[in-house]
Amino acid sequence: MINFRLPHLSRRISYGFFTAVLILSCSLLSAIGLSHPAWASPLDFGVDTPRTAMPPDIQRILDRKKLIVALLDADNPPFFTKETNTNASVGLDIKIAQGLADALGVNLEFNRSAQTFNEVVDNVYGLEADIAISKLSRTLSRAQRVRFSQPYVTMRQGLLVNRLQLAKQSEGNQIIEAIRNFDGNIGVIQGSSYVGFIKQKFPKATIQEYPIWDDIVAAVIDGDIQVAYRDELEVKKVIFKNPDAALRLQTIALTDTQDQIAMALPWDSQNLQALVNQYLDTFNLSYTADDVLDEYADYLQE
Numbered sequence: 001m002i003n004f005r006l007p008h009l010s011r012r013i014s015y016g017f018f019t020a021v022l023i024l025s026c027s028l029l030s031a032i033g034l035s036h037p038a039w040a041s042p043l044d045f046g047v048d049t050p051r052t053a054m055p056p057d058i059q060r061i062l063d064r065k066k067l068i069v070a071l072l073d074a075d076n077p078p079f080f081t082k083e084t085n086t087n088a089s090v091g092l093d094i095k096i097a098q099g100l101a102d103a104l105g106v107n108l109e110f111n112r113s114a115q116t117f118n119e120v121v122d123n124v125y126g127l128e129a130d131i132a133i134s135k136l137s138r139t140l141s142r143a144q145r146v147r148f149s150q151p152y153v154t155m156r157q158g159l160l161v162n163r164l165q166l167a168k169q170s171e172g173n174q175i176i177e178a179i180r181n182f183d184g185n186i187g188v189i190q191g192s193s194y195v196g197f198i199k200q201k202f203p204k205a206t207i208q209e210y211p212i213w214d215d216i217v218a219a220v221i222d223g224d225i226q227v228a229y230r231d232e233l234e235v236k237k238v239i240f241k242n243p244d245a246a247l248r249l250q251t252i253a254l255t256d257t258q259d260q261i262a263m264a265l266p267w268d269s270q271n272l273q274a275l276v277n278q279y280l281d282t283f284n285l286s287y288t289a290d291d292v293l294d295e296y297a298d299y300l301q302e
Contacts, residue, residue, distance in 0.1 A: 055271035058104070061130055066107040069097045070120045070129035070264075073112045074212065078296030079135040091299055092292060093133045096152065096263075096285065100131070103279055116191025121146055124264045131272065132264040137193035137231075147267050149276045151260035155289040157197060158232035159252040160217065165226040166250065179252065185225040187216035193259075194229050201257070202229075221248060231259045233289035240293065241300055 052059045061067055071093070075081040080091040089110070101108035111129045114120040117136060124132045125145045138148045159179065166178065183204035188194040190209040198207055208225050210216045216228045217238055228235070232253045239246050265273050280286070293300075 057130075057266070057269040057272045058275065061104055061106060061272075064106070066109050067097070067101040067104060067131070068109050068111055068129045070114060070123040070132035071097075071110045071112050071134045072117060072120055073115055076135055078292060078299040081299055092153075092287070092296055093135060096279075097133045099283070100133075100276065100279055103275070117189075117193065118142075118191045121264055124266055127266060130265070130269070131276070135261055136264055138260045138262045139193045139196060141196060142193075142264065145267065146264040147269065147273055149263040149265070149273060150280060151262045152280055152285045153233075153261035153287045153289070153292060155231045155233055155259045155261070156253045156255060157194075157201070157257040157259050158230060158235035158254065160220055160228040160230070160235045160238055161250045161252060162220050162223055162226055163248060163250050165223055182227065184227065186227045186229050187219055187225045188229050189213055189216065192230075197257075197259075198229055201254070221245070231289070233292060236289065236293065237300060240297075 054062060071080055076091075078091050079093040080089060082088070083090045097110075098108055111123055113128075114123055114134075117134065120132045120134045120136060121142050123129045132146075135153075136142075136148075138151065142148075161179075165184070181204065182202050184206065185208050186198055186202060186205045187208045187210055188198055190211055195207065195209065198205060205227075208219070210219070213228075213230065213234060216225070216230075219225045220228045232251075235251045235253075238249065239251060263276055265276070287295075
């Protein structure tokens with residue numbers, strides 16, 4: 001009989017010992033002010049933890065009652081430009097910016113202090129703007145400093161080529177082969193993503209940086225450089241606005257490339273990023289270069 005009772009006795013002793021240790025531990029925690037462990041959720045103990053009504057990256061916009069959007073200083077139709085009659089800001093990027101401000105229930109303000117696209121990113125990184133909506137290309141180097149939304153325009157990279165100069169460069173070879181091994185002068189906008197793209201795509205080429213796109217187009221027409229390098233939309237715009245230029249210039253879209261246009265946000269604005277992506281999905285905002293040209297062609301005539 002004793003042999004059968006010992007297990008029960010041992011179990012009772014173990015339970016009693018455990019209970020005593022638990023009571024002693026709770027008493028000690030209470031005595032030193034650790035009755036609510038730091039790792040515990042406030043919901044576990046009913047603790048009222050101070051908390052903003054919204055996530056901090058959205059709350060600061062609501063508190064300020066305005067959304068500050070970084071935008072390049074120079075107009076870039078059809079993404080952002082001034083309407084001739086009213087001088088109001090119009091374009092795809094302006095439309096998206098106003099839509100986001102309306103969704104947040106706040107006013108819209110633009111920060112147009114940036115002289116280059118990289119400076120637009122700098123303004124977001126330095127918290128001088130809540131978001132950049134400025135025809136920005138998503139690049140790996142920029143993504144190290146800011147976070148990007150999903151793209152709202154996806155284009156190919158493009159070339160604007162002086163026909164005569166290209167014929168000399170090809171030396172009887174196929175144009176595609178001549179472009180692939182191009183080692184002449186290529187013009188790009190200073191401080192743009194294409195400075196980096198050109199090093200990857202045309203490592204043999206000589207880079208010529210210009211402050212504005214119009215200067216690059218003029219240099220190609222005059223034969224000072226052989227090729228201008230930018231997204232296919234900007235390349236197509238040249239012929240769209242100046243049909244006669246097609247006699248001297250040829251446009252080439254690089255089918256194995258992509259230039260994704262997206263919004264840039266501070267690296268810690270994950271909640272605002274989620275809202276922006278939801279906005280793009282809700283209104284099905286996903287364009288190609290031709291979509292943008294078709295929908296906003298009127299702004300190219302300004």
